[in-house]
Amino acid sequence: MADVLLTRDGRPAAALWPASGFVHLNHGSYGRVPLAAVDHQQRLRQEMEHGTARFMARAPERVRRSREEIAPFLGVDAQLLALVPNASAGVSTALRSMPLPAGSEVVVTDHAYGAVRMGVDRAAREAGAAVKVATVPLDADAETAADAIWSVVTERTAMIVLDQITSPTARLLPVGEVCARARARGIVTVVDGAHAPLLLTDPVRAAGADVWVGNLHKFASTPRGTAALVAHEGVADRLRPLIDSWGAPHPYPHRFDQQGSDDYTAWLTAPMALHHLEDELGWDRIRAHATSMAERAVARVSEALADTYDDDPAVQVGMPVGPIRLAGLPAAVAVRPDELRARFIAAGFEATFTEHDGRLFWRVSPHAYTTEADLDELIERGLALLSRASTAVGG
Numbered sequence: 001m002a003d004v005l006l007t008r009d010g011r012p013a014a015a016l017w018p019a020s021g022f023v024h025l026n027h028g029s030y031g032r033v034p035l036a037a038v039d040h041q042q043r044l045r046q047e048m049e050h051g052t053a054r055f056m057a058r059a060p061e062r063v064r065r066s067r068e069e070i071a072p073f074l075g076v077d078a079q080l081l082a083l084v085p086n087a088s089a090g091v092s093t094a095l096r097s098m099p100l101p102a103g104s105e106v107v108v109t110d111h112a113y114g115a116v117r118m119g120v121d122r123a124a125r126e127a128g129a130a131v132k133v134a135t136v137p138l139d140a141d142a143e144t145a146a147d148a149i150w151s152v153v154t155e156r157t158a159m160i161v162l163d164q165i166t167s168p169t170a171r172l173l174p175v176g177e178v179c180a181r182a183r184a185r186g187i188v189t190v191v192d193g194a195h196a197p198l199l200l201t202d203p204v205r206a207a208g209a210d211v212w213v214g215n216l217h218k219f220a221s222t223p224r225g226t227a228a229l230v231a232h233e234g235v236a237d238r239l240r241p242l243i244d245s246w247g248a249p250h251p252y253p254h255r256f257d258q259q260g261s262d263d264y265t266a267w268l269t270a271p272m273a274l275h276h277l278e279d280e281l282g283w284d285r286i287r288a289h290a291t292s293m294a295e296r297a298v299a300r301v302s303e304a305l306a307d308t309y310d311d312d313p314a315v316q317v318g319m320p321v322g323p324i325r326l327a328g329l330p331a332a333v334a335v336r337p338d339e340l341r342a343r344f345i346a347a348g349f350e351a352t353f354t355e356h357d358g359r360l361f362w363r364v365s366p367h368a369y370t371t372e373a374d375l376d377e378l379i380e381r382g383l384a385l386l387s388r389a390s391t392a393v394g395g
């Protein structure tokens with residue numbers, strides 16, 4: 001695998017993105033939108049300002065066409081795909097549309113995304129239901145993880161909410177197996193595939209969930225505010241958008257196409273962004289390059305840390321994911337993840353750190369534009385920031 005991914009006409013992939021001034025190794029948090037998509041969205045905004053009423057009148061039809069173009073990228077039927085602003089909204093939509101019965105239980109894991117977990121907790125509290133948390137060891141393989149999740153399922157379980165790719169630990173969960181078992185028992189499944197679109201090749205089919213949600217503004221690099229919600233035929237009729245608007249009387253998914261006076265330009269730009277990166281680079285090549293860079297980053301960081309610190313920070317992740325990986329940090333780096341992130345940003349790095357089960361991790365999520373030179377900088381300057389963080393705490 002080459003150090004620099006080239007466009008089909010021979011330019012470095014980085015030329016497709018606006019220069020950020022950062023060494024960017026954290027595509028997984030907020031994505032990065034290619035220049036051509038930024039321009040396209042800007043043109044749509046101008047069109048909106050130069051004829052707002054006409055733009056708004058045509059928006060639902062254009063949103064429908066967007067859905068139809070997005071659907072093949074996810075391998076789904078456009079009639080089962082709705083657009084929502086983000087993965088959090090998608091999970092909230094499922095929780096609001098399919099309320100938990102009083103006295104029932106909802107299952108999550110200890111790797112759940114914090115903000116989504118807050119939504120589950122509130123829905124359960126308001127319904128008089130209980131939240132059951134399955135503990136999945138970081139190194140658990142698919143079978144062990146599925147057993148761990150299933151071990152907290154009881155005859156009161158009404159819903160299971162699972163991350164397809166976990167946020168703090170960058171691992172897969174065996175969502176397909178759990179969803180299949182749950183369906184046989186009449187338990188509703190919601191898969192939070194926030195990171196999955198285009199990062200995995202067939203995430204919706206692999207999950208087989210009643211409701212699957214995934215952000216297009218992460219790996220897929222569309223403008224922010226664009227997420228897909230895919231319903232299983234059996235529950236589609238029950239799903240209502242969080243915002244009731246003029247589409248309310250329409251069947252699923254058309255009732256999601258109108259969300260009041262909103263800025264629909266991100267949804268209208270999403271298909272163009274997906275096609276653009278396919279045409280310029282190809283999604284298979286992007287995935288392969290990002291995977292190779294993620295593996296190199298973790299290997300180089302782990303090796304350098306092992307040379308610098310006494311304890312071996314190596315981490316064993318069961319079901320790791322190609323382009324989003326974890327490097328363990330030594331116990332000496334006893335600084336909160338958000339404080340570490342702030343220090344890295346101040347030094348010109350887009351990097352993120354997570355915490356799980358009392359351990360601190362560096363989560364690396366490169367993309368098409370990442371080069372070996374970025375990794376050199378990470379090792380040369382990034383590691384120094386870590387040792388400063390540990391000295392500061394020690395002293």
Ligand SMILES: Cc1ncc(COP(=O)(O)O)c(C=O)c1O
Nearest residue numbers: 086087088089113163167192194
């Ligand atoms: C697993 C998971 N779920 C949900 C989210 C939230 O995404 P959003 O802020 O777009 O709703 C994230 C964000 O990183 C995530 O990793």
